[in-house]
Amino acid sequence: MSKIPVTVITGFLGAGKTTLIRHVLGHARGKRIALVINEFGDLGVDKEVLAACGEETCREEDMIELSNGCICCTVADDFIPTMETLLGRAERPDHIIIETSGLALPQPLIRAFNWPEIKSQVTIDGVVTVVDAAALSEGRFAADEQAVARQRAADAMLDHATPLGELFKDQLVAADLLVVNKADLVSNDVLDTVEGRLRAAARPGTGLVRAHNGHVDIAALLGLGIASEDHLEGRDSAHELEHGGEGHEHDDFDSFSVTLPDGLGRDALLGRIEAAIRAHDVLRLKGFAALPGSDARLAIQAVGPRINTWFDRPWKPGEARATALVVIGESPLDRAAISARLMGEMPAAVAAE
Structure with a gap:
């Protein structure tokens, strides 16, 4: 069985990613395309997208919005399960398009395609970076760089704060194809200068096409067949180059996992989580819970005191039902005290009061 091609589309907020995707969906030539969308407040799975793609090319169930944070920071938690869901369907898509957040580092996402769970079934057809000429x-x-800054401030789950200049370069070196959008808004001389700068910053051999209002021939975007995940050379982000090829981990943050005993009800569990977050300035908490009497797994995502929960899927036959949480905060975290709160144990300092 041949691998399903995936096109990764990245670029800053306002560069024209949404318009480009709508154009592709409107000219899909019978291909059924699945969308994985990680843009905040820009596109979403809405009526406009449904109207653009039409029932023949992509259906509502083929559109998945990841809103739990920047996709490059939630690869294991959000992206891999999403891909497994798409690939597990009886009717598999002909092509998958992933729209990243404008703040995403493309490199972790590209590397994720080498995870065993998906490498045998999908391949990156090409990484497309859309830029605003x-x-x-x-x-x-x-x-609107202020809008980009507001987007960054609004995403409390963003685990990196790369300067915009470095982030822009990272998006360029990750690209297999640059789409220079809004080319009609500048003169040809200015456009030549802009493209010269882009070619100098991009990897040698990176393709470049001009676009007006996101209109690019679909043949130039789909069917590139590059298998980008097998060609990582020269795509390193600025952080990786600075730290000898290591991923964008941060010494300022600490994390640990804790497994809670069975039998805890939803309200009691969330009460413990909220108490631990407020007492220890936990930045983020995520995980899954097994609730008494429920055949479904409860997903938990907390950012500061805001806690979101939903039943994401039934427990699988033979699967161990447990409540397992990951706690993230500024280093160092008081692991013993936080674990005690989550376990329902009264911390010694509080008990003495």
């Missing part, structure tokens, strides 16, 4: 001609990375 008009903004670049004016010395800016995005038409």
Whole structure:
């Protein structure tokens, strides 16, 4: 069985990723395309996308929105399970398009395609980076850099804070194809200058096409057949180059896992989680819980005091039912005290009061 091709589309907020994707869906030529969307407040799985793609090419169930944080920071928690879900369907898509957040580092996502769970079934057809020609001609990375900053501030689950200049370079070196969008808004001379700068920053051999309002021939975007996950050379992010090829881990943050005893009800569990977060300034907590009398697994995502829960799927036959949580915060975390709160044990200092 041949691998399903995947196109990764990245680029800053406002560069034209959404418009490009709508154009592709409207000219899919019978291909059934699945969408994995990681843009916050820009596209979403909404009526406009459904109207653009049509029932023949992609269905509502083929559109998945990841809203638990930047996809490059939640590869294991969100991206891999999402891909497994798509690949497990009886009717598999002909092509998958992944739209990353404008703040995403493409490199961790590209490497994730080498995970055994998905490598045998999918391949990266190409990484497409959309850039705003008009903004670049004016010395800016995005038409509204303040909007990019607001997006960053609103994403409390963002685990990296790369300067915009470095992030832009990371998106360029990760690309197999650069789409220079809004080319009609600048003169040809200015456009030549912008493209010269882009070629100098990109990897040798990176393709480049101009686009007006996201309109690019679908043949230039799909069917590249590059298998980007097998060609990682030269795609290292600025952080990886600075740290000898290591991924974007951060010494300022600490994390640990804790497994809680069975039999704890939903309200009691969430009460413990909230108490631990407030007492120890936990930045993020995530995991899954086994609730008494429930045949479904409860997913938990907490950012600061805000806790979101939902039943994500039934427990599988023979699967160990347990409540397992990951705690993330500024280093060092008081693991013993936080674990005690989650276990329902009264910390010694509180008990003495």
